[in-house]
Amino acid sequence: MFKIKKQINTLYITSVLGNLSITGAWVAILAARGFSLVQIGFAETIFHITSLIFEIPSGVMADVYGRKKMLIVSNLCGVIADIVMAFSGGFAMVCMSIAGHALAYNFASGSADALAYDSLKLVGEEKRYERYFSNQSIIYRVATGISTMCAGLALFLGYKAAYLISAATSFITLLITFTLVEVDVTDKGTEKENSIECSNVIKTVLQKAISYFADSIKFLINNSKATKLMFANSFVGAIDILLLFFLQSKLNTAGISNTLLGIALFVMQIGGVIGAKLILKAKHVKYAKIFVVCTFGVLSGVILEHTASVIFMVIGGFIAAMADDALQIRTDAKLQDMFPSQQRATLISISSFTFSVIMIVLSPLAGYFFTVW
Secondary structure (H helix, E strand, C coil), X not given: CCCHHHHHHHHHHHHXXXXXXXXXXXXXXXXXXXXXXXXXXXXHHHHHHHHHHHHHHXXXXXXXXXXXXXXXXXXXXXXXXXXXXXXXXXXXXXXHHHHHXXXXXXXXHHHHHHHHHHHHHHCCCHHHHXXXXXXXXXXXXXXXXXXXXXXXHHHHHCHHHHHHHHHHHHHHHHHHHCCCCCCCCXXXXXXXXXXXXXXXXXXXXXXHHHHHHHXXXXXXXXXXXXXXXXXXXXXXXXXXXXXXXXXXXXXXXXXXXXXXXHHHHHHHHHXXXXXXXXXXXXXXXXXXXXXXXXXXXXXXXXXXXXCCCHHHHHHHHHXXXXXXXXXXXXXXXXXXXXCCHHHHHHHHHHHHHHHHHHHHHHHHHHHHHXXXX
16 A cells, blocks of 8 residues: 655655765865866866756656656765765766766656655645645755755865765665655556567667657647746746855855854755745745745845845845745646646756756856856
């Protein structure tokens, strides 16, 4: 008998272990090893290029062969990437590790949410998804904040020990992932082919992948509302992410000490936690109003960032994170209700791909804006 509570709790546990990392401040770890900012920037580029290439294919594979299987692949990539980084002797191995972490992110990004929604749908409780996603957002914000504050511990232990600890955590996550139950929810009027002809596996894989991707693109073309929601939400989210990223540098320039910087960044992450809780209290508020208020909140954060006052800058980051998470949760819930189950992971991956493209376009512009203005 399928136990929905166990399924959701297992997804929560894997999320905690996946986001709570002693090596979260990897930029600081690489810098401490003597790598230049140019090399670190190149490593970041490797991450985004790998992510762009594999984001959509990973979602298609999750829909075709199972979300649980792709979560297992994600954890395997994480374990291997951590081990490679622990024993990396040069920059080439560092780049291999970064690419491995990008793959781990790709294979998990659409799979976990799709598995959660369809698990709830299987028992007729898909309306609970917004609360689930809110809780996942809280886990991400808190775990990310704690991971950032662990930078000092990672530097104290040394990169090899830190990444071996991270590899052990990823392996534990892998074992827990095996306890998840694969869910196959097929929408009315559709059929899902699960068998693969052994005589021509490669041809079958390509045919299925192309079919699922084509169906997803057709869905987006025929559902302009869903497409607009994806782009609008990704654009607002990108502004918030870039604001919080550049605040790390701007707060130092404004005079905050290194000790207080970690605390300030954690406080801003808590803004996302509050936003994730508040949006659950606004179930009957129309989406258009939610979008306007949240967009204004993120833009307010940008304005406060330019006051050069540490207190106002932190408040701005707090408000922006709160608004971004609230909008993200409400948008994701609306999109999940629109997505057909058989292409759910693929469409989530396309949404993530959209965000990555917008980030690549906005990043250099934001760098100029936040530096000059």
